[in-house]
Amino acid sequence: MDADKLLAERRMVEAVLFAATKPLALGEIAARLPAGVDVGAHVAALVAHYGERGVNLVKVADKWQFRTPPDLAFLLREEVEESRKLSRAAVETLAIIAYxxxxxxxxxxxxxxxxxxxxTLDVLMEAGWVRPRGRKQVPGRPVLYATSEEFLxxxxxxxxxxxxGLEELKAAGMLEPMDQALEGLLGKMVRVADGGDDTASSDADEQEDAPPLL
Structure with missing residues (x-):
């Protein structure tokens, strides 16, 4: 293939990914480009190109997105931590659902x-991290909850x-303490509060009985 054409295609793929507000699947990228562009090859080349730079092209939830490398996350941590706060009860609930x-x-x-x-469940669903996933086939058919693509x-x-630690915990036959296992993961984006705030319920609030979701 002509080198100029190859470069032009790669720049188009790069531009689509850079402008995207969410991760994109290869098919979504291809839909915005002229027919015949080998999107997979260009994405692989961009992954290598950005591997040591201030932003990386990474795969999340089987899609692609430019992200800050983990070693530079401290530069953005303050802004992100202030954008969303969860109570400890919500963090524990999220960990249980995840595992x-x-x-x-x-x-x-x-x-x-x-x-x-x-x-607590409302907060996690409003954040987009938890979603209903059908109903359990037992008397009463209670709602099942799972993490979402947005969580990934x-x-x-x-x-x-x-x-x-998921595989290690499974091998040991135990998944506790789950909130501690998720501490490093959640620490990237969430400030865990000892008490509640106006967006999340506290541990004390959760002592109260609430009607089950059926």
Missing amino acids: HQPVTRAEIEELRGVGLSKG VHFGLETINDLP
Whole structure:
């Protein structure tokens, strides 16, 4: 292929990815380009090109996005931490869902050892990190909860299997303490509060019984 044409195609792929506000699948990139462009080859070349730069092209949730390298995350941490705060109760709930999904509200309460207020799940769903995933085929058919694609994107995970310590915890036959296992992951984006705030319920709030989601 002509070198100038190859360079032009690569620049188009780069521009599409740079301008995107969310990760893009190869097919989504190809849909914006002229027919015949080998998007996969150009993405691979861009991954190598940006490998040691101030931004990297990374794969998250089977899609592609430019991101700040982990070793430079400290430069942005203050701004990100101030944008969203979760209570410790919400962090624990998110960890349980991430490691046990799909899981029901009753199962979350059993693992945490305290009642779960509806507000905690609402906060996680409003953040886009948790979503309903059908109903469990038991009496009452309670709602099952799982993490979303946005959860993978937000925390830079290609799949849920990339959660820290998941394989080791499974091999040991235990998944606790889950909030500690997620501490490094959540620490990138979330400031864990000892008490509640106006966007998340506190541990004390979750002691109250709430009607189950059916």
